[in-house]
Amino acid sequence: xxxxxxxxQDLTEQEYKYGFVTDIESETVPRGLSEATIRLISxxxxxxxxxxxxxxxxxxxWLTMVEPTWHNVHYPPIDYQNIIYYSAPKQKTAPKSLEEVxxxxxxxxxxxxxxxxxxKMLAGVAVDAVFDSVSVATTFKAKLAELxxxxxxxxxxxxxxxxxxxxxxxSVVPYxxxxxxxxxxxVFSDGSFVYIPKGVRCPMELSTYFRINAMDTGQxxxxxxxxxxxxxxxxxxxxxxxxxxxNQLHAAVVELVTLNDATIKYSTVQNWYPGDKDGKGGxxxxxxKRGRCLGANSKISWTQVETGSAITWKYPSxxxxxxxxxxxxxxxxxxxxxxxxxxxxxMIHIGKNxxxxxxxxxxxxxxxxxxxxxxxxxxxGAANARNYSQCDSLLIGDKCGAHTFPYIEVKNSTSxxxxxxxxxxxxxxxxxxxxxxxxxxxDAVNMIVNGFCKEVFRELPMEFAxxxxxxxxxxxxxxxx
Amino acid sequence: xxxxxxxxxxxxxxxxxxxxxLTVKPGEVHAIMGPNGxxxxxxxxxxxxxxxxxxxxxxxxxEGKDLLDMDPEERAREGLFLAFxxxxxxxxxxxxxxxxxxxxxxxxxxxxxxLDAMDFLSLVKEKARLVExxxxxxxxxxxxxxxxxxxxxxxxFQMAVLQPKLAILDETDSGLDIDALKIVAQGVNxxxxxxRAIIVVTHYQRLLNYIVPDKVHVLYExxxxxxxxxxxxxxxxxKGYSWIxxxxxxx
Numbered sequence: 052x053x054x055x056x057x058x059x060q061d062l063t064e065q066e067y068k069y070g071f072v073t074d075i076e077s078e079t080v081p082r083g084l085s086e087a088t089i090r091l092i093s094x095x096x097x098x099x100x101x102x103x104x105x106x107x108x109x110x111x112x113w114l115t116m117v118e119p120t121w122h123n124v125h126y127p128p129i130d131y132q133n134i135i136y137y138s139a140p141k142q143k144t145a146p147k148s149l150e151e152v153x154x155x156x157x158x159x160x161x162x163x164x165x166x167x168x169x170x171k172m173l174a175g176v177a178v179d180a181v182f183d184s185v186s187v188a189t190t191f192k193a194k195l196a197e198l199x200x201x202x203x204x205x206x207x208x209x210x211x212x213x214x215x216x217x218x219x220x221x222s223v224v225p226y227x228x229x230x231x232x233x234x235x236x237x238v239f240s241d242g243s244f245v246y247i248p249k250g251v252r253c254p255m256e257l258s259t260y261f262r263i264n265a266m267d268t269g270q271x272x273x274x275x276x277x278x279x280x281x282x283x284x285x286x287x288x289x290x291x292x293x294x295x296x297x298n299q300l301h302a303a304v305v306e307l308v309t310l311n312d313a314t315i316k317y318s319t320v321q322n323w324y325p326g327d328k329d330g331k332g333g334x335x336x337x338x339x340k341r342g343r344c345l346g347a348n349s350k351i352s353w354t355q356v357e358t359g360s361a362i363t364w365k366y367p368s369x370x371x372x373x374x375x376x377x378x379x380x381x382x383x384x385x386x387x388x389x390x391x392x393x394x395x396x397x398m399i400h401i402g403k404n405x406x407x408x409x410x411x412x413x414x415x416x417x418x419x420x421x422x423x424x425x426x427x428x429x430x431x432g433a434a435n436a437r438n439y440s441q442c443d444s445l446l447i448g449d450k451c452g453a454h455t456f457p458y459i460e461v462k463n464s465t466s467x468x469x470x471x472x473x474x475x476x477x478x479x480x481x482x483x484x485x486x487x488x489x490x491x492x493x494d495a496v497n498m499i500v501n502g503f504c505k506e507v508f509r510e511l512p513m514e515f516a517x518x519x520x521x522x523x524x525x526x527x528x529x530x531x532x
Numbered sequence: 533x534x535x536x537x538x539x540x541x542x543x544x545x546x547x548x549x550x551x552x553x554l555t556v557k558p559g560e561v562h563a564i565m566g567p568n569g570x571x572x573x574x575x576x577x578x579x580x581x582x583x584x585x586x587x588x589x590x591x592x593x594x595e596g597k598d599l600l601d602m603d604p605e606e607r608a609r610e611g612l613f614l615a616f617x618x619x620x621x622x623x624x625x626x627x628x629x630x631x632x633x634x635x636x637x638x639x640x641x642x643x644x645x646x647l648d649a650m651d652f653l654s655l656v657k658e659k660a661r662l663v664e665x666x667x668x669x670x671x672x673x674x675x676x677x678x679x680x681x682x683x684x685x686x687x688x689f690q691m692a693v694l695q696p697k698l699a700i701l702d703e704t705d706s707g708l709d710i711d712a713l714k715i716v717a718q719g720v721n722x723x724x725x726x727x728r729a730i731i732v733v734t735h736y737q738r739l740l741n742y743i744v745p746d747k748v749h750v751l752y753e754x755x756x757x758x759x760x761x762x763x764x765x766x767x768x769x770x771k772g773y774s775w776i777x778x779x780x781x782x783x
Contacts, residue, residue: 479584480620484674487580487616488634488690489608489641498633502624502673 080137086110089237092137096206096240099213109226109236116230123422123454124362124391126298126335134269134300136238179204179243179259191255199248202257205273208244215246219277223306223343223370231302231364232339235271239304242272247282247313256512258287261303269300276306278313280346285316287515298326298361303338311346311373316354318511319367320519323359325526330389330418333361340367344376344402352379353396354510356519358526361390366424368397371405371433378407381507383519385526386419386451395425395456400433400466409440412504415451416527422454429466436466444474445503447496447527475503497524533558533729534579534599534698539590541578548574550754551590556698559726563740563765564733566751567773572733573617575751576702580614581607594698608634609641613696615687617703622674627686628656630674631693638694659692663719681712688719699723700731705739717742737769752776 080091089110093103118129179190179202195202201212209216226236243259261272278284301323307315317340326333336359342351353367369378380396398407413421427438444453453474461468477499485495501508501520508516534556541549548571556562566572578585579592581604592599599607622630636646647655660667665685675683684704691699701720705713720743724730732743740748740762748764749756752773757780758764768775 475623478620481622483582483604484616484620484622485630485634486604487608487614488630488694489605489637490630490633491605491637494633494637498625498629499622502622502629505624 078139079135082135083132084110084134084136084238088136092238092240095137095139096209098206098209101213101217102209105220105226106237109233110238112227113230113233113237116233118230122364122393122424123420123456124364124393126362126391129298129300129335131234136269136271137240139240179257195253195255198251198254200251200253201244201246203244205239205242205244205275208275212244212246215277216244216275219275219306219308221306223308223341224304224339229339231337232304235273235302235304235339238269239271239273242274242303243276244274245276245284245286247276247278247284249279250281251279252282253284256285256287258289260289269302271301272303274303274305276308276315276317278307278309278315278349280310281312282310283314285512286318287512288317288319289322298332299334301334301336301338301360303340305338305340305367307340307342307351309342309344309346309349309351309373309376312348313346314350314352315342316352317342317367318515319353319355319357320515320522321355321357321359321363322522325359325390326361326388328388328417330361333390334359336360336363336365338363338365340365341370341397342368342378343370344373344378344405346376347373347402348375349373350377350379352377352381352510354379354381354507355383355394356507356511356522357382357384357392357394358522360392363390363392363394365394366396368399369407370399370401371407371436372401373405374402375404375406376402377405379510380407380409380411381510382411383414383504383507383523384411384421384423385414385523386416386421387526388417388419390417391420391422393422393424395423397426397428398438400427400429400436400438403432403434404436405433406437407439409438409442410506411442412507413442413444413453414447414500414503414523414527415444415453416447418450420452420454422456424456424458426458426460427468428459429461429463429468431462433463434465436463438466438468440468440470442470442472443503444472445500446474446476493524496527500524500527533595535593537591537593539575539578539592540588541574541585542588543574543585547588548585548754549578552751552754552756554749554756556729556731558697558729559724560747561724561730561732561743561745563743563745563748563762564731564751564756565735565737565748565765565768567776568735570751571754572735572751573702576614576617576700576731576733579607579700580604580612605637606641608694609638611638611697613691613694613699615684615691615699615701615704617706619675619683619687621676621678623676625674626672627670627674627690628652631656631670631690635694656693659689662692662722663689664715665689680707681709684708684712684716685719688716688723692719692723695723695728697727698729698731700733702733703735704732705734705736713739714742737765740765750776752780 080088089106224232245257247253309315323334323336344351351369357363371378378398384392384394386392396409411423413423415421423442429436442455446453455472482492482495500523511519536552536554539549539552564572587600632652639646745762748760750758
């Protein structure tokens with residue numbers, strides 16, 4: 052065995068850093084899914100009738116659907132009756148301030164590097180912390196409220212802002228959208244809600260931190276962000292879960308809406324537990340994310356760094372409805388060991404002069420399989436629509452795979468589309484060249500991978516970019532040799 | 533500085549180096565010549581620590597240390613530099629970024645402080661001038677889209693920045709036109725010094741018109757079959773490698 056192989060193997064044995072379990076008493080609903088489960092969830096949240104009706108409509112529709120099989124990921128059948136659909140840390144009453152939040156929970160977030168005490172927070176980031184099925188704390192709420200910004204848990208929004216929920220819930224991802232989104236619509240338990248009023252530029256980054264703790268539970272959160280006319284917001288999302296032998300399902304829905312001249316920038320660093328090096332355990336991440344540029348001159352930009360999960364299945368998309376609206380998708384997806392990712396985007400051009408940009412970087416190592424799947428659709432009315440797509444794949448080792456499925460549908464001849472794609476491999480030659488210049492194998496791989504991802508990292512907010520680079524290093528440790 | 537004794541190496545089942553003996557002292561420039569397939573590049577790669585080749589016998593001592601026991605990066609940090617025959621492209625990583633990481637790894641290894649961005653920048657600018665390299669090249673991805681000549685010049689530029697004690701130039705002249713050859717040779721000559729040894733591996737004599745060696749060795753079928761002064765290179769040029777082949781056959 053060469054020395055480089057050995058170092059790499061030592062490093063792979065490093066554990067997933069966020070794999071601990073918080074010992075906290077939870078309140079759960081019985082395993083399995085039925086109308087009764089849904090009524091129970093709705094009741095626990097004291098939801099208004101319209102919400103329960105919507106959930107039941109979704110559930111009844113879900114019963115008629117079959118799980119999709121068109122994707123390039125493989126997993127044993129999921130037993131939907133063996134999942135716990137709701138789990139919440141037990142608290143006597145809803146916490147009114149951070150002082151009332153269970154100290155065990157605060158400790159969990161501190162351990163994850165997400166301090167919730169506002170005075171200790173990094174200036175400029177407000178956090179909503181979602182633990183299993185419920186939101187446990189939202190920081191900086193009062194300060195944001197002064198500007199008319201609503202940033203709260205989804206459950207609170209249902210109770211306090213039912214008009215906005217009724218108007219926008221399902222307006223981008225309808226309850227009947229797809230198998231996993233429909234399941235989410237029936238059982239979603241919490242998530243974040245953001246409303247930025249007319250003309251307001253949100254003065255800080257808003258973020259939600261999702262944490263799965265309880266065993267055998269699914270996490271079904273729902274996020275809805277509305278940027279009213281001329282509003283601007285940057286939103287970050289982070290995720291982790293404990294190490295477990297069994298697979299856990301995460302089926303989230305994110306809906307974004309921008310009105311005239313509004314902008315939403317949505318960044319994700321997804322680091323759910325990926326499973327061990329033999330592919331045991333890990334999160335099944337089946338997520339539907341979509342934004343609707345409803346107003347003219349509005350913009351939605353997705354940036355994602357997907358390093359975790361056993362399976363990632365997500366296609367953050369933009370419906371470019373308003374004239375001159377802009378959609379962007381920047382993605383880094385890493386699959387190491389036995390991870391599988393099938394990810395990409397859909398850009399649906401409806402309005403005139405709409406523009407979209409797609410830049411994706413897929414990195415496969417170990418036995419990882421990485422698929423880019425994307426659709427660019429130009430409808431009849433989308434005069435002068437433009438799209439630029441660039442899909443690059445990087446292979447490390449010879450047991451992994453990269454696949455690209457770009458779909459294009461054009462119904463307007465004034466549109467212009469460009470597509471570029473490349474596949475490269477980190478070769479022994481490149482590594483040896485770097486080592487001959489004094490750089491260790493690990494540093495060489497990091498350097499090459501970071502160089503490869505530069506265009507995407509540039510889109511991330513500063514602190515997130517640093518985090519993403521580090522994460523990438525950890526995810527790929529042990530991939531060469 | 534470098535002492536090689538009876539060095540043997542193979543790739544797969546094929547033995548390529550069959551007992552190399554070579555002593556290089558500080559300040560010396562040695563040329564290793566030989567026909568294609570004689571093992572010249574293998575020797576260069578083995579000295580740099582490439583693990584495609586398996587060392588099957590002999591020893592190599594570098595500054596009193598067992599060279600063969602060191603990782604490639606450790607050899608580099610100890611001041612051994614290889615100018616590659618086929619420099620690789622590394623998309624997304626600029627030459628300056630690569631060099632800064634390499635130089636600072638070496639400085640750290642030697643117990644020196646790392647160079648900050650400003651000091652590093654002035655160093656690379658100075659060295660770029662020394663080897664007449666266009667500054668825009670060093671901010672581009674390593675060798676990506678470079679012409680053959682630019683790649684070779686980039687190797688010499690990196691050597692200038694890293695200031696090795698022992699530099700091995702593997703067929704640095706191949707693929708260069710005469711103008712590029714002169715520029716590269718001038719760059720190398722400026723880096724000659726009392727503390728620095730250089731091993732020039734080449735098939736042709738013409739590079740040695742510009743980089744005049746102290747000693748010339750002829751490598752043939754994995755062994756050094758003849759050594760001499762700079763005039764040996766001229767003799768070889770004159771008589772061709774068949775002269776060596778005959779000599780070996782008759783020996």
